[in-house]
Amino acid sequence: MTSDIDWRELDLEHRSSWRRIFNEDWKNDSPEAACPICSHHTLHRWYKQESVQAKVLRGQSFIGHGRLWEWCSKCHAYEYYPDGFVPAWWKEPYPVDPALLKYDPGPIDAARAKAAERRSTNAGDIPN
Numbered sequence: 001m002t003s004d005i006d007w008r009e010l011d012l013e014h015r016s017s018w019r020r021i022f023n024e025d026w027k028n029d030s031p032e033a034a035c036p037i038c039s040h041h042t043l044h045r046w047y048k049q050e051s052v053q054a055k056v057l058r059g060q061s062f063i064g065h066g067r068l069w070e071w072c073s074k075c076h077a078y079e080y081y082p083d084g085f086v087p088a089w090w091k092e093p094y095p096v097d098p099a100l101l102k103y104d105p106g107p108i109d110a111a112r113a114k115a116a117e118r119r120s121t122n123a124g125d126i127p128n
């Protein structure tokens, strides 16, 4: 799969509204609020745990060091945090090959889209 997507880092203008959305809905791999830039409900986050170290910060439990990506799969704005803590609630909602990880969330969003496609195919197979 080639990736021609032009990912761009979050601009200063939208930083505070972006932060507010991700902070308020912080236990969700896909925050429900609309993207402050393009107004689509296409915001996502993904953590890559790098070390195991239980920790409580400001009353929240964390499981170790890691990296965090936040992005909009519609307008391709993103934020990358190379050195943070992974919250205890985090569980990878879909696998991403660690060898593919880079600064922008391109490989992660590709994995997310593939998983979503698979889910909707499976849902179609199973009547409920």
Ligand SMILES: [Zn+2]
Pocket (backbone or CB within 6 Å): 035, 036, 037, 038, 039, 040, 042, 072, 073, 074, 075, 076, 077
């Ligand atoms: Zn957007």
